[in-house]
Amino acid sequence: MSTTVPETPTEQTPSPEEPRVHYREVGFLIQRRAATLQAGRHRSAVVATLARLRANAGKEPGTDPAIWSQTVDGVPGTPWGDGPTVQEWAVHTAMTLFATHQQSRDAGMHRPGVGLGQAVARLERKQGGAEDDRISSLRRRFDAAVTAATPDELAHHLRGLVTQLRGGDEGLDYGLLADDLVQFQQPGQAGDVRRRWARQLYHLDPRPDPRQDRDAAAAGDIPAPPTEEQQ
Numbered sequence: 001m002s003t004t005v006p007e008t009p010t011e012q013t014p015s016p017e018e019p020r021v022h023y024r025e026v027g028f029l030i031q032r033r034a035a036t037l038q039a040g041r042h043r044s045a046v047v048a049t050l051a052r053l054r055a056n057a058g059k060e061p062g063t064d065p066a067i068w069s070q071t072v073d074g075v076p077g078t079p080w081g082d083g084p085t086v087q088e089w090a091v092h093t094a095m096t097l098f099a100t101h102q103q104s105r106d107a108g109m110h111r112p113g114v115g116l117g118q119a120v121a122r123l124e125r126k127q128g129g130a131e132d133d134r135i136s137s138l139r140r141r142f143d144a145a146v147t148a149a150t151p152d153e154l155a156h157h158l159r160g161l162v163t164q165l166r167g168g169d170e171g172l173d174y175g176l177l178a179d180d181l182v183q184f185q186q187p188g189q190a191g192d193v194r195r196r197w198a199r200q201l202y203h204l205d206p207r208p209d210p211r212q213d214r215d216a217a218a219a220g221d222i223p224a225p226p227t228e229e230q231q
Contacts, residue, residue, distance in 0.1 A: 021113050023175045025076045026087050026182050030094045031175025033070060034110040041102060053099035057159055060084065061092035070095050090181035093155050098174045101162045111171035116180065117142075117200025119165055119172035126168060138164050142201070146194050151185055 023031055040046040052066045061084040062072055077087035084092070101109040111119075120142045127136065141161045148154035165172065184193045 021173065021175065024179045024182070026090055027175035027177075027179035029074060029076070030091060030098075030178035031110070031112065031173070033095065034098050034174040037070075037098070038102065038108040038110050041108070050099040050102055053096050054103060056092070057096040057100055058155065061088045067095075086182055086185045089151060089185065090178050093151075093158070093181055094174050094178035097155075097158055097162050097177070100159060101166050101171070103166065105166060105169065107169060107171070109166065109171040110174050112173050112175070114172045115176050115197065115200040116145075116161075116172055117197040118203070119170050120161070121201050121203070123165055123168040123170040126170070142197075146197055151181075154181075154184060 021031070037046055037050060041050070049067070049070065052064070053070060056064050056067055056071075062068070071092045072088065075085070075087050075091050077085045079085050079088075098110060114122075120138060124136060124138055127138065138161075141157060141164060145154055145157035145161055148157055180193050180196065183189045
């Protein structure tokens with residue numbers, strides 16, 4: 001593997017029109033690849049690459065040499081067997097979803113800073129929300145993805161959800177999604193991903209970790225919040 005990526009959360013340098021986004025190593029890799037393909041989406045070579053990625057949606061990672069440069073090369077993590085690693089699965093899933101999302105769209109569907117829940121909320125608002133107190137088909141698909149018990153089940157529902165987002169011209173951040181897909185597979189962390197998506201849906205930003213605030217205060221940056229003994 002020839003491409004190296006940072007091992008710690010990495011901050012994307014935004015353009016004036018883009019938000020500042022923090023990615024972990026897989027997300028950093030995916031946002032660069034999605035942005036590169038998106039920028040060249042009208043070139044014949046990129047069109048062919050996107051088509052090949054779409055053809056591999058739902059298939060086992062690492063089995064098509066035609067997309068190895070997009071889904072295997074540079075992927076962090078150490079394989080301990082012959083099966084796909086957590087990172088390889090996340091990269092394969094994110095890249096094939098992006099290719100599905102970008103199909104037949106003039107606008108770029110990789111939108112930095114837009115989480116999955118936020119993308120769903122935007123499209124639901126555009127569609128007028130649920131009617132007569134009924135849950136929309138979009139929300140049903142989102143709920144199915146959120147409650148998925150396995151990575152394969154999650155990927156299945158995400159493919160349907162991405163198809164709906166594409167129909168509504170709503171994009172999302174594939175770097176953030178890739179990081180979510182890695183975390184979803186970690187023992188005991190799927191619930192954290194589900195809560196993140198729920199907060200994005202309702203536009204609830206997480207409060208800063210008080211421990212981080214105290215670390216910053218120790219360095220002389222900001223006042224520390226009071227401890228329980230001081231309150």
